[in-house]
Amino acid sequence: MKYLPTFLILSSVAFLINGCSGDSPTEKQKEEAAKDVSAIDLPEKTLESLFEVEKGYTLLTLKDFKEFQGKAVKSVEEPTWTEKGGVISCTGNPKGYLYSIKSYSNFSVRLEYRFPETGQKNDNPNTGFLFYITGENRIWPQCLEVQGKFAEMAHIKSNSKEITLEVTDNQEAREMVRRPVGEWNSIEVISKDGALTSVLNGTPIASCKPSELKAGYFGIQSEGDAVEFRNIRIQKLTD
Incomplete structure (x- = not known):
């Protein structure tokens, strides 16, 4: 072209x-x-x-990730992940995730995402952002997750039964700043020595104390709903 x-x-x-x-x-x-x-x-x-790429940040595109897929719930006739005009689109099927080629420990990740109104109608569409991915790829890998699910946007949780977290979360702030389905929401996640802090549309929402996970790959989820991501950028922080 x-x-x-x-x-x-x-x-x-x-x-x-x-x-x-x-x-x-x-x-x-x-x-x-x-x-x-x-x-x-x-x-x-x-x-x-x-896109706004602040000094010190690196813009990530589809080529900066590898893909892991679970079992498809229906026949897949199109790629799960595509990129056009700087927007990474996900169909949601099958469940799985993109994970970064590089591993990170202390960092700041910033991005925007939305559930397009053209997708399947769902009042609580789902995706997520995975941090410190370690071990084998599976549904779901050992890691921490910052929720992308609409009702729990920017909540922090463990994706492994073996790892427990002490989390502080502000539901009132989430409901005040969260934008509706179809609009772009901005997420920032800061990692410092195994502790995560999440910021939604410029407002701090959740934080967790360090666990045994302190480094690993960064990922974005395919979890059954169409979702779009743009302006994914990352900055390594001083260890």
Whole structure:
């Protein structure tokens, strides 16, 4: 496929966001612009120009992950994971996860995700973010999870019976800042010496004290519902 010249793409994005006036773009304008550019197959080198990649962070794309699949609950006629215009899309079938090629210990992960309104209607769609994945790949691996499930967004839990966690969680804050199905929610997770802190749309939601898991691979789940991820970036913190 022939790509549009980079300057034309970026100029179009700027126009979509800013319009004809010099006013600062609203969140709605930014989201509408992101929808329009998500349909364009962009050269990889321009993705960081479309998304906010803060100094010290590295943007992760589909090629930075490996895939593990469980047993499909129905025949699979399309790939579970695809990427277009900087958005990683997941069909939700079969259950499984992407896991990073690199292992991490102390880090900050930032990303946005949403359950598209075109997906199967579900009042409590599900996905999750896996940290410190260790051992064999299975459903589900030994790790800690920051929930992506709508009702428990940004909650922290253990995915292994052998590992218990002491978790502090703020349900009231979650309900105040969580955006509805169909809209993008931003998640940040900070790992420091085995302790995790989750931040939802700029508001701290949960934290856990260190467990025996302190390093491993980072993953995102396929858990039965269509879901989209964008602007996944990671920064290693000083050990």
